[in-house]
Amino acid sequence: MHRTPTGSLAPSLSVRTSRVPRPRAEPVPGRGAGYWTRLLPALAALAVLTRLPSFRHSLWNPDEGYLAVQARQLAAGGALYDTVVDRKPPLLPWLYEAAFAVFGDTSLGPLRVAALGAQLLTAVLLASTARRRWGDRAGRVAGVLHLLVSIGLNPEDTQAATFEVFMLPFTVAAVRCADRGQWARAGLAVAGAVLTKQTGGAALVPVLWLLWRTAAPRRAALLRAGAGLCGPVLLGALLTGPAGFLFWTVTGSGAYASFTGSELHVLARGLANTALLALACAGLVPPVVRVLRIARTGAADVWLWLASSAGAVLTGFHFFGHYYLQLVPPLVLLAAAALQILPPQRLTAALLASACACALFLTWGLLAPRPELAHAERLAAAVRERSAPHEPVLVWGIHPETYWLSHRAPATRYLTAGLLTNYSGGRDGPQVGEKYGVAGSWPVFRTELAERPPALIVDDSRGEPYGPERLPSLRRLLAAHYEPLAGTVDGAVLYVRTQSASAASPAG
Structure with missing residues (x-):
């Protein structure tokens, strides 16, 4: 490669232009096979x-x-x-x-x-x-x-x-x-x-x-x-x-x-x-x-x-x-x-x-460890223990893998709290809540839970801004039809249907 007295490579490279180069000819069949x-x-x-x-x-x-x-x-x-x-x-x-x-x-x-x-x-x-x-x-x-x-x-x-x-x-x-x-x-x-x-x-x-x-x-x-x-x-x-x-x-x-x-x-x-x-x-x-x-x-x-x-x-x-x-x-x-x-x-x-x-x-x-996966696996084990295979469950969080690991069907089409609160985009500030969810999602969500009540609700918010205490619809549902189980799973709270709610529900 040619060098100038100053050691620059510029003269030998200056012949190149910014135009799209003519494509090289394709290799002759057989000649490029070894490549x-x-x-x-x-x-x-x-x-x-x-x-x-x-x-x-x-x-x-x-x-x-x-x-x-x-x-x-x-x-x-x-x-x-x-x-x-x-x-x-x-x-x-x-x-x-x-x-x-x-x-x-x-x-x-x-x-x-x-x-x-x-x-x-x-x-x-x-x-x-x-x-x-x-x-x-x-x-x-x-x-x-x-x-x-x-x-x-x-x-x-x-x-x-x-x-x-x-x-x-x-x-x-x-x-x-x-x-x-x-x-x-x-x-x-x-x-x-x-x-x-x-x-x-x-x-x-x-x-x-x-x-x-x-x-x-x-x-x-x-x-x-x-x-x-x-x-x-x-x-x-x-x-x-x-x-x-x-x-x-x-x-x-x-x-x-x-x-x-x-x-x-x-x-x-x-x-x-x-x-x-x-x-x-x-x-x-x-x-x-x-x-x-x-x-x-x-x-x-x-x-x-x-x-x-x-x-x-x-x-x-x-x-x-x-x-x-x-x-x-x-x-x-x-x-x-x-x-x-x-x-x-x-x-x-x-x-x-x-x-x-x-x-x-x-x-x-x-x-590298995967602590969130370990949490989801422990939570899935708790879900399997507290629900039957045919019963729908609701995991209120941002880890939909819990459904897959527990082999339980979700009670709603919205697999994360993020779709219903806008937290799924990584938001942790003021734009998290019911009014920031996907348009029209909350009426559909409430209808799904009324028609097919989950046997178990897992509140996996763990202090994040999409917790039930900040969401009136979910808070009312839990207060009216569910009661918390003793203890938590890494901070996640499990709720089961009350006996009166189960008796009144066709699903029950």
Whole structure:
């Protein structure tokens, strides 16, 4: 590589432009076979290694518990966005339901294997994209770096089989297909991302950029991409009911997405997760910054992808750690672009730093305790002891996994107190209460409990602002028809129906 008298690399790199580079020719069939036969086993082994902690616990976070309970409700005849509700799109609840139908509903092991496969597929798609643009070495670097960085947050966020993990392959596939001029497939991939989690739509920004810069004719390409995107989304809406689909995935989350309430709490979480991801990306950021100063990498679409993903992380102002996973693929591609320009020793340093950070997060995942899971397991044991298998129960808290662990059906479609009080967004300030819950939820909730009274109510609020003492409807219900049992489970209070209430109720 040519150097100037001052040691700058700028002259030898200045020939690069910010325009989208012409795609490299696809490898001749047969000539590139050895590349993938060597790379795929290495990526698969690395994916297994980095996902080992995911098999350590029965559950990693409440999102997994929520999906597991939803899958059981759907299998029992429930209807999504009607008697089974959440603010998320339908693809992952359906995947959980399918996995439970095939493998049984007592373990998330098959879903963990699927999550491992999703991360491996993401790495392969990134390798393919980088190889096409910048050569074989860049492809290998992109695949390896993704798997090293993909666990670089709290293990509860990276090792769980939840929305962002399954969304990533769709977002990378969208950019990869657009890079190849496959506009219908790019639209389909964006649709898959959106149907997994709404913020997957961020991948549409680089797709449209590539379409505008490279497609000819643009109108036909736009029609194909639009058909690919809109078809699956409309089908999902028709299968679940257009009104319910629109409300639960788009219009019904106004209070959840508000920044008002708990600003300092949410800001601290955002800064902490940003610091964790920065540590995981310690090997990626320096080469990207260095090349950004001295050259243009021809990756404008990837920068747009990173910017739109950052906007997706900001959406809703909650900054949960798993939101940050969406930033990893574009960061990895930018690093691959930078490292193919820089001297080989920079690549060695980047891989070493990423491997050390990965080892740190891997150790965290293998050794860190899960106190909230232990609490949910003790609570589930108490629920099983105090109720019959056919009796519905109400767990008033933010840990829906208690239903799944206890093998008890929920007495209501609202699986957490968060949907009824807005606490599910991490709020712990003034915007928590009955009037801040999902619109129309409290009349439905009161009707469900009147028609099918729970045999047991578990108040798992433990001093949080969604406790019954701050909610008139729930407080009146407990006072009129329930009495507390002696003792608590880690601070959770169990209520059983009074004899008079049981005698007067048809369910009793």
